[in-house]
Each structure stands twice: as structure tokens, then as C-alpha cells.
Amino acid sequence: xxxxxxxxxxxxxxxxxxxxxxxxxxxxxxxxxxxxxxxxxxxxxxxxxxxxxxxxxxxxxxxxxxxxxxxxxxxxxxxxxxxxxxxxxxxxxxxxxxxxxxxxxx
Amino acid sequence: xxxxxxxxxxxxxxxxxxxxxxxxxxxxxxxxxxxxxxxxxxxxxxxxxxxxxxxxxxxxxxxxxxxxxxxxxxxxxxxxxxxxxxxxxxxxxxxxxxxxxxxxxxxxxxxxxxxxxxxxxxxxxxxxxxxxxxxxxxxxxxxxxxxxxxxxxxxxxxxxxxxxxxxxxxxxxxxxxxxxxxxxxxxxxxxxxxxxxxxxxxxxxxxxxxxxxxxxxxxxxxxxxxxxxxxxxxxxxxxxxxxxxxxxxxxxxxxxxxxxxxxxxxxxxxxxxxxxxxxxxxxxxxxxxxxxxxxxxxxxxxxxxxxxxxxxxxxxxxxxxxxxxxxxxxxxxxxxxx
Numbered sequence: 001x002x003x004x005x006x007x008x009x010x011x012x013x014x015x016x017x018x019x020x021x022x023x024x025x026x027x028x029x030x031x032x033x034x035x036x037x038x039x040x041x042x043x044x045x046x047x048x049x050x051x052x053x054x055x056x057x058x059x060x061x062x063x064x065x066x067x068x069x070x071x072x073x074x075x076x077x078x079x080x081x082x083x084x085x086x087x088x089x090x091x092x093x094x095x096x097x098x099x100x101x102x103x104x105x106x
Numbered sequence: 107x108x109x110x111x112x113x114x115x116x117x118x119x120x121x122x123x124x125x126x127x128x129x130x131x132x133x134x135x136x137x138x139x140x141x142x143x144x145x146x147x148x149x150x151x152x153x154x155x156x157x158x159x160x161x162x163x164x165x166x167x168x169x170x171x172x173x174x175x176x177x178x179x180x181x182x183x184x185x186x187x188x189x190x191x192x193x194x195x196x197x198x199x200x201x202x203x204x205x206x207x208x209x210x211x212x213x214x215x216x217x218x219x220x221x222x223x224x225x226x227x228x229x230x231x232x233x234x235x236x237x238x239x240x241x242x243x244x245x246x247x248x249x250x251x252x253x254x255x256x257x258x259x260x261x262x263x264x265x266x267x268x269x270x271x272x273x274x275x276x277x278x279x280x281x282x283x284x285x286x287x288x289x290x291x292x293x294x295x296x297x298x299x300x301x302x303x304x305x306x307x308x309x310x311x312x313x314x315x316x317x318x319x320x321x322x323x324x325x326x327x328x329x330x331x332x333x334x335x336x337x338x339x340x341x342x343x344x345x346x347x348x349x350x351x352x353x354x355x356x357x358x359x360x361x362x363x364x365x366x367x368x369x370x371x372x373x374x375x376x377x378x379x380x381x382x383x384x385x386x387x388x389x390x391x392x393x394x395x396x397x398x399x400x401x402x403x404x405x406x407x408x409x410x411x412x413x414x415x416x417x418x419x420x421x422x423x424x425x426x427x428x429x430x431x432x433x434x435x436x437x438x439x440x441x442x443x444x
Contacts (some may be wrong), residue, residue, distance in 0.1 A: 037369075039354050041399055045151040046354070065184040070291040073264050074351035077232050078286060080334050081315075106229075106353045 002094040006033045009103040018090045024099060025049040025085035035101035042086040044068065047075035048105040049085040057097055061088055076104055110134045111419040112412075113204055113214040115192050115359070119401050120389030121220035122175040124408030129182030129418055130436055131425070136214075137186040138206060144186060145172035148401075150352065171401075179443040186217020191225055193358050195385075200418075202384060215343035218386040219371065219380075219407070225357055229350035231262070233336055235320045236346075243326035243345050253345075254279045260329050260341055262317060263349035264289070265295040269296040273345065276303055282310040282341055284331055286319070315339070318345065337369055367393065377414025378407050384418055386411040 006014045006028055018027030028036045037048035044067060053061060056082055065087045072078045085099065114121045117139035121262070128135045143149055148157075148168035156165050171299040191207045195217065226342040228246035230236065236244045248271060255278045261268050269292040271284045283300070290297045303309040318332040321340075328342045356369060365372050365381045370393035373379060378386045388407035390399050395411055397403070416425045428436050439444075 032176060040147070040151065043152070043155075044157075045147070046350070048353070069287065069289065070265075073286060074229055074353075076229070077316075106355060 002088070002090050002092060002097060004011060004094065005096075005098045006035070006101060007098065008035050008101050020091050022090050023086045023095075024051070024088040024090060024097070027090060028085065028099075035105075038086060039103040039106075044049045044071055044084060044087060047071045047073075047078075047084065050075040050078065050102055050105060051083055052079070052081045052102065053083050053098040054081060054098065054100065058083075059095070076102055076106065107203075107211045107213050110136045110212045111214065112136075112216045112218055113138065113184060113192075113202070113212050114218045114220055115139075116139070116146060116222060116225075116389070116391075117186060117188075117221060117405075118222050118389065119171060119175055120171070120222075120404030120408055121146055121218070122288070123405045124218055124220060124412055125182070125184050126175070126179045127409045127412035128415065129179060129439060130182065131412055131428075131432065132435070132439060133412070133415060133419055134406065135184055136212060137184060138190055138192055139186065139188055140191045140227070143390075144176055144188070145169070150226055152390050157401070159400065159402065166203060168412060170373060180310040181439070183389065184370050191266075191357065195362055199316075200384075207286050213420045217385045218408075218415070219316035219385065219391055220389045220404070221356070221357060221387075222354065222390045223369070224359075226352040227355050227357075228348070229353045231320075231346075231348050233317055233319055234368055236317075239320065239322065239326045243442050244320065244323075245345065245347050246349070250349070251275065257344040258282075259345045259347060260284060260343045261349065262346045264291055265349060266292045266296065268292070268329065268349040270307055271299055271349070273299050273303065276308045284312045284315050284342070286314065286316045288313045296426035304368060312339070316344075317348075363429075376410070377417075378411040379414055384415075386414055 002018055004016055004018050014033045015029040016027050025038050039048045040046040068084050068087050072082050111133040112135040114135055114137045117137050124134050149172050153169040154167055172418050179388055193207050196203045202214050202217055258280040259275055259281045261272045262284050272281050275281050288357050304311045314334045315331040319330040321328045328340050329346050330340050332338050371380055371387040373387050373392045373394055375394050378388050380387050388411050389404035432437050
């Protein structure tokens with residue numbers, strides 16, 4: 001289990017306890033946290049669960065999946081701290097993770 | 107005006123199988139989809155990815171599933187209207203008049219929305235100022251490549267469309283390709299060709315840059331791009347093209363007066379009818395307690411929605427369940443000989 005903080009683009013913060021094995025995307029969707037659309041349902045087939053992870057956490061996350069950057073090319077305003085939240089699997093190590101949500105997904 | 111029993115909005119697996127069910131019970135239908143081919147997400151997002159949870163099919167790809175569904179509805183000769191999108195609806199004498207973005211008109215007793223997460227549309231530039239030039243000098247697809255002859259063009263993107271057009275247009279135009287990272291997701295042969303053209307100074311390639319702003323008055327004059335480290339470059343150009351893939355948008359359906367909750371349409375589970383009489387929603391777009399976003403659920407929902415349509419299209423007949431194995435009438439509709 002990890003406590004994850006999701007910060008909306010307008011600065012509004014949400015905290016959620018997310019079980020191990022779920023993705024950061026699922027953690028947001030199950031807790032009704034706005035800002036993640038996840039149109040394809042976690043299949044890495046769209047880019048609407050795009051989030052930003054600041055450097056301190058970015059380097060601690062498991063590496064990007066194969067093809068994740070290809071999908072991120074198609075996201076709204078991707079940059080070097082972009083990830084697809086459906087590809088970040090939650091574990092105890094991610095306790096305290098801070099996720100920044102983009103202004104919009106589509 | 108095309109007169110029909112049912113208009114299906116969306117030609118993904120759910121919409122296609124629903125058409126099959128309508129055919130089996132003897133109703134007419136027409137199918138509209140914004141893509142240029144049948145299959146929806148299956149064909150657009152994951153044609154080559156294997157699917158393992160279609161009942162009685164241990165493994166098939168999105169493309170195979172689509173082809174099989176098309177084969178399955180062939181006997182009914184339903185017409186599909188591709189590259190078109192439903193725009194507005196009007197109720198008239200218990201029936202619906204539906205207009206599409208291309209100006210087609212349908213008169214239908216029922217509408218079945220099988221729209222998935224929405225229709226596919228190109229992802230646009232995030233820059234507000236681009237809207238002013240959209241369709242003139244800021245483009246997301248190419249209809250007539252001759253307009254670029256002897257002009258300068260800045261292309262954004264790193265996939266097949268971006269590279270294919272950069273390579274093609276470099277023959278007659280001054281082309282700059284801008285991409286947000288060093289790797290390209292286009293096929294290796296295109297990436298190789300691009301490198302060769304870059305070496306020969308036929309194409310300028312700028313990576314780790316993304317769009318910041320566009321400038322111009324009547325016509326586009328320049329585009330400003332920004333690197334990851336904050337470097338800014340201004341490129342004078344006649345056109346900019348964005349190829350960032352497709353996104354899904356619910357679009358005009360939002361304006362139809364249907365109840366919508368978190369981009370989903372609540373339905374009953376008897377016939378998958380919405381809050382509007384004669385409008386049904388099935389597949390990923392519908393919501394009810396226990397809803398699973400699986401293709402197999404969409405098949406079930408389509409079968410029941412088809413029976414719901416029967417009630418309105420044949421008010422004087424009582425629906426009777428008939429099996430494809432035994433019913434003579436169903437076999438006739440399928441065109442199979444005894």
C-alpha cells in the first residue's frame with residue numbers, strides 16, 4: 001500500500017491510499033480524483049492518463065514501459081517529466097509519491 | 107432522407123454485432139462512423155494486439171475480430187456511412203431525424219449509440235493562437251499536397267504520418283521536422299530515409315523541441331518553438347502541420363439532452379435505453395451498476411438493445427425469440443439454404 005498525493009493543475013490536492021499492484025491511474029479513478037481520463041482503460045492505447053512526476057520521484061519509479069514514450073508523443077503537452085499513470089504499478093516503495101496532473105488530457 | 111428502423115452510431119465491435127442482432131430479428135439499420143473504416147478502437151488503436159477474452163475465440167487480433175464481425179453481418183447488406191459524424195437530432199412524430207456533419211439525413215425510429223469513448227479526432231496543438239489559423243495554415247491532415255509547393259512547412263510529430271509527410275513534402279517544399287525527443291516511433295525505413303534527407307540538407311530536423319506559439323496577422327508568419335532546456339527558436343513558415351495521433355471526443359452527442367455522467371450515458375439493463383425514448387446506448391459508452399467495459403458485454407448489450415428497438419419499430423407485433431439453428435425466417439434473413 002502506498003499513500004499517493006495527486007495534485008490537480010489548479011493546485012488542488014488529493015490523497016489516496018492505493019493498494020499494491022494497482023496502477024497510479026487506477027488509484028485516481030477508484031478514488032474519484034479528477035484529471036485522469038484513461039479512455040482506453042489502461043491498455044497503453046491512448047494517452048489520456050498522462051501525468052507529470054517531478055525529478056525527485058521520477059528517478060525512483062520503475063522505468064518506462066516499451067512504447068510508453070510513443071504514446072506520450074500523443075499526449076497533451078508532454079515534457080521530460082511525463083509518464084503514463086497506467087504504467088506505474090504501485091508498491092510499498094512508492095509511499096509518499098507525488099503526481100502532478102496536466103491541465104487537461106484531450 | 108434515408109428511412110430506417112435503427113441508426114447505429116459507431117462501428118466498433120459492439121455496433122457491428124448489434125447490427126447482426128438487428129438483422130437476425132428482421133430490422134433494417136444504417137451505421138455511421140467518423141473513421142474511414144469499420145472496427146472502431148479495435149482497428150484504430152490495437153489492430154495487431156491479441157485479444158484473449160472473446161467467448162469461444164481463444165486468441166484473435168483487433169483486426170481479425172473486426173473482419174469476422176464484418177463477415178458475420180454481410181448477409182444483411184447494411185449500409186455504413188464512414189468518415190461522417192452524427193451532428194444533430196430532432197424528434198418528429200415519435201421518430202428521429204438525424205443529420206450528419208456531411209449533411210446526410212436519416213429518418214429513424216431508433217438510435218443506438220455505440221460510440222465507445224467518442225469519435226476519433228486529431229490531437230491539436232495546445233497553443234491557443236493556432237485556432238485562428240486552423241484549416242488554413244495550421245493543419246492536422248493533408249487533402250491536397252500541391253498547396254505546399256515551393257512553400258515552407260514545419261511538421262510536428264515523430265510517428266509515421268509526420269515522417270511520411272516530411273519525406274514526401276521535402277521534394278517540393280522547405281521542410282522542418284520538430285519532435286519532442288530524439289527517438290521516432292515511425293517505421294525504421296522512414297527514420298533511415300529521414301536521416302539521409304537530413305544529411306543531404308533536404309530536411310531540417312529539430313528534436314527535443316515543442317511548439318510555444320505562432321505569429322501572424324491574416325496569414326501565418328512564424329512558429330516559435332521551445333526546447334526542454336528553455337532554448338527558443340523562431341522559424342518563419344507558411345504552414346505548420348501537427349501529427350500527434352488521434353484522441354476520442356464525445357462531440358455533438360453531448361448536446362442531445364441525454365443524461366451524461368462522467369462521459370458515460372446511464373441506461374436501463376432491460377433494453378439499454380437512455381432517458382430519451384428510442385435512443386439506446388451500448389458498449390463502453392453506457393453505464394449501469396455492474397458495467398464491465400469488455401467487448402463481450404457490448405455484445406450482450408447490443409442483443410438486448412436490438413429487441414428494445416423491435417418494440418418501437420414493430421409496435422403491432424410481439425417479439426418472439428427465434429434460434430438461428432431452427433428458425434426458417436432467421437435462416438432466410440441470413441441467406442442460408444436448408
